[in-house]
Amino acid sequence: MRILVIGGGHAGTYTALRLERLLRAAGAPRAEVRLVTPEPYLTYRPLLAAAAAGTLSPRHVLVPLRRVLRTTRLLLGEAVSLDLATRTAYVRTPAGPEAAPVPYDALVLTPGTTPAPPPPHALALHSLADALALRSHVLAQLDLASSTRDPAVREAALCFVFLGGGCAGVDALTALRAMAERALTQYPGLHRDDLRWVLAEPGERLLPEAPADAGTYASRALRRGGAEIRLGAAPRTYRPGLLVLDDGDSLATRTLVHTPSAVRAPGAPPHPLLTTPALPLTPDGRLRCTRDLAVSGTPHTWAAGDSAAVPDPGTPGATCAPHAGHAHGQAHVLADNLLATLRGEPTRPYDAKNEGLYVALGPHDGLARLHGRTLTGRPGALLLRAHHLSRLPTARRKGRVLTEWAFAALFPREPVALGTPGTEPGEPP
Ligand SMILES: Cc1cc2nc3c(=O)[nH]c(=O)nc-3n(C[C@H](O)[C@H](O)[C@H](O)COP(=O)(O)OP(=O)(O)OC[C@H]3O[C@@H](n4cnc5c(N)ncnc54)[C@H](O)[C@@H]3O)c2cc1C
Structure with missing residues (x-):
């Protein structure tokens, strides 16, 4: 057979x-x-944003199939x-x-x-290479903003727009925002309030893949952190520096991140x-x-x-x-x-x-929905991590990820750019 x-x-x-x-x-x-x-590996996508934000080593996002599958024949x-x-x-x-x-x-x-291609000049978030490129890009914008005297360049460098309000978009925005805010200690001229975070969702609510109460919680959590949510908004044109939305509104930004839409x-x-x-x-x-x-x-x-x-x-x-x-x-x-x-x-x-739905909303906030019940905040974040640990194949990988999370709670990581947009998935950063 x-x-x-x-x-x-x-x-x-x-x-x-x-x-x-x-x-x-x-x-x-x-x-x-x-x-x-x-590819000879599984890309564990729910952890891509954590790899982008540096709260998890990039290598943990790629699960080598030859190692975890014992008798299955791999045909590349x-x-x-x-x-x-x-x-x-x-x-x-x-x-x-x-x-x-x-x-x-x-x-x-x-x-x-197959994910829809991102608009020209936008960044994607589908692979580990995308995640590392996104991390480098966000940190490069902080460098640019802290070194320019042109207020228009500074404003555009500090505005980060994420397109798509599904798990991927919500997770990516909250993870990258937390990383950028941690990095601000290295930029004395920049303040948290100088950064602008926008989530543009073409549909009517966030997390369309989850029941409405989960979307409402995600909206509240994002707004609490200072993000703007634009519902019913899609990009009309974009070039680095200016994004025009289809309602005619425009945003000065050098960052448009295209995340896959959950609902087709x-x-x-x-x-x-x-x-x-x-x-x-x-x-x-x-x-x-x-x-x-x-x-x-x-x-x-x-x-x-x-x-x-x-x-x-x-x-x-x-x-x-x-x-x-x-x-x-x-x-x-x-x-x-x-x-x-x-x-x-x-x-x-x-x-x-x-089957549950688990969405990270930053390092200490998460949404875990199981058997019709929704857990949020720190309990949600803990359950989410427990869920990922249970799903990741091999005891060795689970142990490494758990150790890394525990260690990072005691000694938070320094935000450092890893890799470049040219980095190939699987290459050591
Ligand atoms: C950035 C991001 C973040 C996400 N975050 C979350 C989250 O927090 N929570 C959550 O629940 N979900 C999340 N998701 C969604 C979740 O990752 C997907 O629902 C899940 O990966 C779907 O699994 P799948 O096996 O159907 O598809 P995939 O995991 O996409 O796998 C499809 C595989 O098929 C391979 N393939 C494609 N075409 C061919 C072909 N012709 N021949 C051979 N192989 C082929 C691909 O290379 C790939 O390996 C996220 C998705 C993304 C992109």
Whole structure:
């Protein structure tokens, strides 16, 4: 039995890990698991902002797949097309431009979603290289503001605009703001009130992937820290120095950070691999799935994570929001169901309400939503860290991250620029 997992992100990696564990527990493994992924590591994205802000070493954000996966065969490359009838995926590897056929008996699709390209000159936050570039950029603006005599340059250097009010945008703004404020001790001419932080969200509220009360809490926490929130705001034009919003308002800024939007709009382009004929797609370009994580009406095909539209029974007609909690929880159930199907046993539905949502709101504030209850402030931040520790693979990595957090609480890190915009992911900064 050949199981092929496409995508080594949250959903794909945790599916492979769970399959390994189940197959080991069952005794003689009768299935071979292969994972196709362009990078040999999982980028643990909920910790990217912490790496950008320097509250966590960048190396902890990248989880080396060859180390954590024991029996799964890693196939480095990109799946470029699928033939569902013959059960073959075509994978382009670094070895050459020709896509090689990879036959399978069961297919797991977890390629995530392709982020919309950032506006020209804007900074992105999707990879570790982006996070390090963002850190260097923010610190460079403090250097610029402290060394110029031109008030217009200073004003633009000290205004930081984040686009996108999902987990990623909220986490990034609060983390970078805390880092910049810590750095101010090194800049006697700059004061906390000189810095301007703006979060622009095209939708009607923050954290669209979470219930409304979570968005309200995030708004309050951001405003308490002095950030401005612009709802219903999207950029019309941007060049370093001037951002014009589509309501005509303009901001003097040299920093526009584009964070991925959590909720996809109808008509959003699907991941190129999902345009394979016969794969059922929702209007927002995700794979239509059953609650058992099978792709609807498509035999031998399963899906989880951001690219899967899995029904959320808590809200009739709705599907699970794209966040790491669901990606992880779905991976677990998917692996169980896939093996249950092979054994002719019944499957079980994914229960969306068991999976939590965790969003950092700065070093000492966090939002943790579990079983319908929301914990905020320091308890929320503690639960969030406990959650990440429980999710990070290998005891050694958990130990290192825990030690680092404990040590940083006693001896806070000095904000220092790490890496440059040219730094490649995985390279030691
Ligand atoms: C900056 C940032 C911060 C975030 N913060 C939070 C947070 O605080 N809390 C939270 O719950 N969620 C957060 N999220 C969302 C969370 O990271 C995603 O919901 C989660 O990663 C989805 O998992 P996934 O496996 O579906 O996709 P991904 O993790 O994106 O993985 C997809 C994988 O598939 C690979 N792939 C793509 N195409 C192909 C192909 N053709 N062939 C082979 N492989 C392919 C990609 O390289 C990638 O490895 C954040 C996201 C970002 C970007």
